[in-house]
Amino acid sequence: MAERLPPKERTKIPRQAMPERDALERAHNFCEVNSGFDLALAEKEAQRCLACADPKCVHGCPVGVKVREVVDLVIEGEYLKAAAKLREDNVLPAVTGRVCPQETQCEGACILGKRFAPLAIGHIERFVADYERQTGEAGLPTPAPPTGKKVAIVGSGPAGLSCAGDLILKGHHVTVFEALHEIGGVLLYGIPEFRLPKDIVQTEVANLGRMGVEFQTNVVIGKTITVDELLNEMGYDAVFVATGAGLPKFMNIPGEHLGGVYSANEFLTRVNLMKAYDADHYDSPVYSCANRNVAIIGGGNTAMDGVRSALRLGAKNAYIIYRRSEAEMPARVEEVHHAKDEGVQFMTLHNPVEFIGNDEGFLTGMRLQKMELGAPDDSGRRRPVPMPGSEFLLPIDVAVIAIGTGANPLVQSTTPDMQTNKWGYIVADEATLRTTKRGVFAGGDIVSGSATVILAMGAGRTAARSIHEFLNTGVW
Numbered sequence: 001m002a003e004r005l006p007p008k009e010r011t012k013i014p015r016q017a018m019p020e021r022d023a024l025e026r027a028h029n030f031c032e033v034n035s036g037f038d039l040a041l042a043e044k045e046a047q048r049c050l051a052c053a054d055p056k057c058v059h060g061c062p063v064g065v066k067v068r069e070v071v072d073l074v075i076e077g078e079y080l081k082a083a084a085k086l087r088e089d090n091v092l093p094a095v096t097g098r099v100c101p102q103e104t105q106c107e108g109a110c111i112l113g114k115r116f117a118p119l120a121i122g123h124i125e126r127f128v129a130d131y132e133r134q135t136g137e138a139g140l141p142t143p144a145p146p147t148g149k150k151v152a153i154v155g156s157g158p159a160g161l162s163c164a165g166d167l168i169l170k171g172h173h174v175t176v177f178e179a180l181h182e183i184g185g186v187l188l189y190g191i192p193e194f195r196l197p198k199d200i201v202q203t204e205v206a207n208l209g210r211m212g213v214e215f216q217t218n219v220v221i222g223k224t225i226t227v228d229e230l231l232n233e234m235g236y237d238a239v240f241v242a243t244g245a246g247l248p249k250f251m252n253i254p255g256e257h258l259g260g261v262y263s264a265n266e267f268l269t270r271v272n273l274m275k276a277y278d279a280d281h282y283d284s285p286v287y288s289c290a291n292r293n294v295a296i297i298g299g300g301n302t303a304m305d306g307v308r309s310a311l312r313l314g315a316k317n318a319y320i321i322y323r324r325s326e327a328e329m330p331a332r333v334e335e336v337h338h339a340k341d342e343g344v345q346f347m348t349l350h351n352p353v354e355f356i357g358n359d360e361g362f363l364t365g366m367r368l369q370k371m372e373l374g375a376p377d378d379s380g381r382r383r384p385v386p387m388p389g390s391e392f393l394l395p396i397d398v399a400v401i402a403i404g405t406g407a408n409p410l411v412q413s414t415t416p417d418m419q420t421n422k423w424g425y426i427v428a429d430e431a432t433l434r435t436t437k438r439g440v441f442a443g444g445d446i447v448s449g450s451a452t453v454i455l456a457m458g459a460g461r462t463a464a465r466s467i468h469e470f471l472n473t474g475v476w
């Protein structure tokens with residue numbers, strides 16, 4: 001069992017790099033890019049932790065993972081105990097270790113980062129969760145005795161799954177209703193295999209199943225069953241709406257109807273969930289990217305996932321078209337680096353104004369306008385301003401629009417008394433996630449708008465606490 005190094009020794013160790021597959025090799029298949037820390041790397045990195053008396057990283061984590069205690073256990077070689085400690089606050093550690101924007105959360109708050117590189121908390125988290133999964137020794141907590149209360153969860157993304165995980169432990173009967181044919185939300189249909197292997201999500205879902213959570217797929221709440229029917233006819237005592245923000249936004253420019261123009265949602269769903277990249281085994285069609293010019297419009301994680309998928313589908317040129325500069329891009333820094341290493345071409349300060357097609361109605365090009373940055377707008381980022389007379393034509397065969405998503409209106413429009421805001425998101429009390437309808441709670445992207453996996457999980461946990469209290473007291 002190792003011990004912590006003296007404080008002065010800790011800062012002499014450089015941050016350990018995440019091992020990753022060669023950029024040019026990985027750009028042609030969907031295997032995972034990062035290969036993860038081994039025991040030696042994990043312990044060496046853990047030794048860099050300053051063991052702060054008041055660890056800022058914990059405050060920086062939206063679900064308050066006890067980072068320092070996890071790191072202590074890694075140094076002691078107690079990896080399964082470290083995994084159990086992680087799970088006290090985070091039901092999907094192998095997922096968040098891979099996809100959380102740590103640079104703005106736990107690692108952004110790390111004191112070590114003031115003078116040196118911050119502790120690689122995400123990489124350590126991933127190591128611990130993978131160790132637990134690979135040894136097959138996940139010690140699942142035992143649920144409390146049945147309470148006889150029933151909770152329906154609408155949507156199986158990170159918000160729904162984390163709420164289910166907490167409520168099942170309290171002894172309630174939990175059913176997750178999912179519109180799609182598989183469980184996992186964006187973790188499954190949005191984030192590609194090369195960043196988040198699907199068997200990881202499926203293992204976590206199976207663990208919830210082993211703990212007693214019931215899953216019903218292909219059930220569209222608002223169509224197959226309404227929220228009122230869940231409460232009044234099917235005997236559910238509470239409902240948590242966690243339907244995400246999956247409604248694609250379009251640009252409303254000429255030519256958007258042409259064949260070869262996709263929303264990111266459709267493109268990624270075909271590729272990830274329907275496995276269009278594996279044409280030998282799956283029938284899902286996706287307009288061919290092979291040897292073609294493919295442009296993804298946007299600068300967030302979705303755009304990076306789209307463009308890196310297009311490369312892996314064989315694109316000759318894969319472009320990011322973004323109307324601001326790289327400094328304003330909302331995508332995780334690691335995703336931008338990976339995309340560049342793999343050969344993605346970044347056309348920042350460019351904005352499409354028209355899609356051009358041929359006589360058969362298929363996309364052949366995009367008219368782009370050059371932009372420059374003006375004064376900051378409401379988001380605090382510098383506003384992109386068109387440069388007059390700068391338009392030009394870029395030959396393009398496939399375009400994927402990744403400029404954001406909105407709230408899917410189905411549950412809201414079929415649930416009377418549940419208030420929405422002017423953008424169509426559900427109104428929920430910040431502290432309790434109660435909606436304006438008795439017995440109905442809501443959280444994750446359907447309340448906050450598109451955010452992050454860990455914030456959605458945090459919302460799921462808050463909802464679980466409030467639902468448990470409501471079921472115990474009946475007080476609304």
Ligand SMILES: Cc1cc2nc3c(=O)[nH]c(=O)nc-3n(C[C@H](O)[C@H](O)[C@H](O)COP(=O)(O)OP(=O)(O)OC[C@H]3O[C@@H](n4cnc5c(N)ncnc54)[C@H](O)[C@@H]3O)c2cc1C
Pocket residue numbers: 099100101154155156157158159160177178179180184185186187190191219220221222242243244245246268301302303305332408410411443444445446450451452453454456
């Ligand atoms: C391509 C992409 C990449 C991303 N990358 C990252 C990343 O790297 N890091 C990060 O932190 N965040 C990332 N995000 C954001 C993150 O995935 C979301 O913030 C998070 O998934 C939201 O969780 P949620 O549970 O609220 O909703 P979702 O994950 O959207 O899940 C909602 C679920 O509800 C289901 N549903 C919807 N309507 C109904 C209905 N009427 N009846 C039944 N079921 C319904 C949907 O099918 C879906 O399965 C990414 C998002 C996308 C789209």
